[in-house]
Amino acid sequence: MKNISNGMNLSIQNLSKRFGEVAVLHDINLEIQKGEFIAIVGKSGCGKSTLLRLIAGLEQPSAGNLQANGKEVKGYNEQTRVLFQEPRLLPWKKVIENVRICSVDKEEETAFEALQAVKLGDKHNKWPRVLSGGQKQRVSLARALAADPNLLLLDEPLGALDALTRIEMQNLIEQL
Numbered sequence: 001m002k003n004i005s006n007g008m009n010l011s012i013q014n015l016s017k018r019f020g021e022v023a024v025l026h027d028i029n030l031e032i033q034k035g036e037f038i039a040i041v042g043k044s045g046c047g048k049s050t051l052l053r054l055i056a057g058l059e060q061p062s063a064g065n066l067q068a069n070g071k072e073v074k075g076y077n078e079q080t081r082v083l084f085q086e087p088r089l090l091p092w093k094k095v096i097e098n099v100r101i102c103s104v105d106k107e108e109e110t111a112f113e114a115l116q117a118v119k120l121g122d123k124h125n126k127w128p129r130v131l132s133g134g135q136k137q138r139v140s141l142a143r144a145l146a147a148d149p150n151l152l153l154l155d156e157p158l159g160a161l162d163a164l165t166r167i168e169m170q171n172l173i174e175q176l
């Protein structure tokens, strides 16, 4: 697997987003360089998830410009992966298959390496339902890593975890 810090330059200029009458983001400007680790903080409902969805190409801006490595983001960007608050695993697929489904080459070995990176190599043959909440989120992280992303967007993926597991996962993500 590549290191995520191979990264992506992001340039956000005068970005705005409305949902009908509701103006959620207004005139956002942000430059993010390859390898940077950025946290976006704000009160509930201020538009953090919307900004991440725009960066991932899952939403279209109402105005403004968004560029990834100098190219306008138009639709979902294959080099980007998003981790959501919930793990979003497929319950009818074993752990390794959940990871493999998104891996860059669909090889079992790549999926297994990603599981080892999140210290879950020994759970590869388990069903998602027998894992703890933190373990499920680690599988979700492995699935994102196996896709060899240049940009990893974390939309409060640790919010539902207990404090100790959250600290462990924060450290793991920082190392990766």
Ligand SMILES: Nc1ncnc2c1ncn2[C@@H]1O[C@H](COP(=O)(O)OP(=O)(O)OP(=O)(O)O)[C@@H](O)[C@H]1O
Pocket (backbone or CB within 6 Å): 019, 022, 024, 042, 043, 044, 045, 046, 047, 048, 049, 050, 051
């Ligand atoms: N698809 C949508 N259609 C209409 N309104 C939406 C849509 N998605 C988000 N919104 C509205 O946009 C605003 C920002 O939502 P968003 O989820 O981006 O906030 P947030 O900062 O991530 O909140 P939280 O911290 O609570 O997760 C909210 O008022 C929300 O209701």
